[in-house]
Amino acid sequence: MSPPPRARRTPGWLWLSLMSFTALMLLIAYETRWVHPDIHAYFSQSGNLTGQQLATRSREYLEESLGILLEESDPDAVQRASFQIELGYGLFDIGLYRNEYACTEPNLQRLDALNDSLGQGVVPPPDSLSQGLLQPIRCLTEIEMDQLDYRSAVTNRFVEETRHHQTLVLVGSLVIYLLGLVFWGMHVFKHRLADRATRESLRWMAQALQDPLTGIGNRSALHDDVLAEKGGTMALLLIDIDYFKQYNDALGHPDGDQLLRELVALIDRALSGKARLYRMGGDEFAALLPCDDPRTLASAAASVVEEVRRAALPHPDHPAGTHVTLSVGGVQFTAEPEAFAAAYVAADRALYRVKAQGRDGWQLGATAVEESRYGFTGK
Numbered sequence: 602m603s604p605p606p607r608a609r610r611t612p613g614w615l616w617l618s619l620m621s622f623t624a625l626m627l628l629i630a631y632e633t634r635w636v637h638p639d640i641h642a643y644f645s646q647s648g649n650l651t652g653q654q655l656a657t658r659s660r661e662y663l664e665e666s667l668g669i670l671l672e673e674s675d676p677d678a679v680q681r682a683s684f685q686i687e688l689g690y691g692l693f694d695i696g697l698y699r700n701e702y703a704c705t706e707p708n709l710q711r712l713d714a715l716n717d718s719l720g721q722g723v724v725p726p727p728d729s730l731s732q733g734l735l736q737p738i739r740c741l742t743e744i745e746m747d748q749l750d751y752r753s754a755v756t757n758r759f760v761e762e763t764r765h766h767q768t769l770v771l772v773g774s775l776v777i778y779l780l781g782l783v784f785w786g787m788h789v790f791k792h793r794l795a796d797r798a799t800r801e802s803l804r805w806m807a808q809a810l811q812d813p814l815t816g817i818g819n820r821s822a823l824h825d826d827v828l829a830e831k832g833g834t835m836a837l838l839l840i841d842i843d844y845f846k847q848y849n850d851a852l853g854h855p856d857g858d859q860l861l862r863e864l865v866a867l868i869d870r871a872l873s874g875k876a877r878l879y880r881m882g883g884d885e886f887a888a889l890l891p892c893d894d895p896r897t898l899a900s901a902a903a904s905v906v907e908e909v910r911r912a913a914l915p916h917p918d919h920p921a922g923t924h925v926t927l928s929v930g931g932v933q934f935t936a937e938p939e940a941f942a943a944a945y946v947a948a949d950r951a952l953y954r955v956k957a958q959g960r961d962g963w964q965l966g967a968t969a970v971e972e973s974r975y976g977f978t979g980k
């Protein structure tokens with residue numbers, strides 16, 4: 602049998618937002634760490650002569666040699682001029698100039714020829730001297746200008762590209778940031794929805810266990826609470842109003858409802874707030890309280906009956922008196938599902954024994970206590 606297909610997990614909004622913010626951080630790191638060295642490398646040219654700088658220096662050597670030859674003609678000056686021309690030649694004779702500037706080759710030849718004749722001690726007349734040096738100087742000047750133009754064009758392009766790049770980074774950061782915020786908002790929204798659903802479920806669950814008229818627990822709540830007490834020794838009292846039908850008939854159902862609420866408060870007071878109360882339906886209540894001793898059970902049952910007697914709530918149509926009375930059946934039991942079921946039957950029987958014997962009293966269930974030993978019944 603093939604295993605069931607695994608449910609595909611989609612990343613939640615929280616993860617999406619965290620991923621967006623991580624992407625944003627990476628983008629910023631890229632911008633500050635990777636781009637910066639590029640800019641630095643481009644603008645920092647210390648130690649490297651550029652195409653323009655070589656041409657400038659070469660031209661300066663040639664101009665110097667021209668100045669020497671025009672002013673002096675002694676052999677020493679000629680030698681110095683020849684040396685300057687050689688230096689200028691060396692800086693002029695590079696691949697970049699030869700490949701890209703047509704004037705380079707013929708002017709290098711002119712310099713060669715001039716230097717040859719200077720080497721033989723022959724200083725050309727001023728006209729041809731000017732030709733021999735001025736032409737290369739002019740060529741070098743053109744190269745300088747062109748290289749300057751080239752450099753500013755490259756710089757402009759680089760600045761433009763950098764600006765474009767920065768705009769992209771800015772827009773990208775903004776988009777990622779906004780996406781992150783949206784994802785985060787979705788996460789918070791979803792979280793709130795889940796919270797609300799949980800609160801709603803808890804409210805429904807609480808309502809499902811509550812009697813809406815009196816606000817105390819209902820029959821299901823009693824079962825749940827008994828299960829929660831697992832193994833504990835408890836007392837269960839079943840409490841029924843005597844002649845409630847007549848009360849309703851005489852005073853109306855709203856007054857009947859009010860009596861139900863008042864009795865809850867009285868029963869609670871009788872048991873000193875130590876019992877949990879439940880409405881089992883109609884005019885029947887239950888009380889659940891911890892009870893290690895049958896005497897506690899008897900005194901709890903008696904207290905409930907006494908408290909209502911003391912309250913002397915008028916009952917205009919009570920066949921046997923003038924005030925509201927209660928019948929109570931009690932039992933002690935161990936909080937286990939089966940023991941509880943038996944205890945409930947025993948308490949119910951005890952209650953009906955009270956009813957059968959004229960009401961307004963209490964009895965304890967035989968399964969829980971040895972009636973013969975304690976004889977706990979009360980009028």
Ligand SMILES: Nc1nc2c(ncn2[C@@H]2O[C@H](COP(=O)(O)OP(=O)(O)OP(=O)(O)O)[C@@H](O)[C@H]2O)c(=O)[nH]1
Pocket residue numbers: 814841842843844845846847849853854855856857858861882883884956960
């Ligand atoms: N006002 C009101 N009456 C209710 C409510 N639920 C049940 N009752 C009434 O409670 C009465 C219970 O009547 P019975 O079961 O005959 O009990 P009883 O009249 O108290 O008689 P005994 O228990 O034998 O003393 C009925 O008349 C129901 O209409 C409720 O929520 N509000």
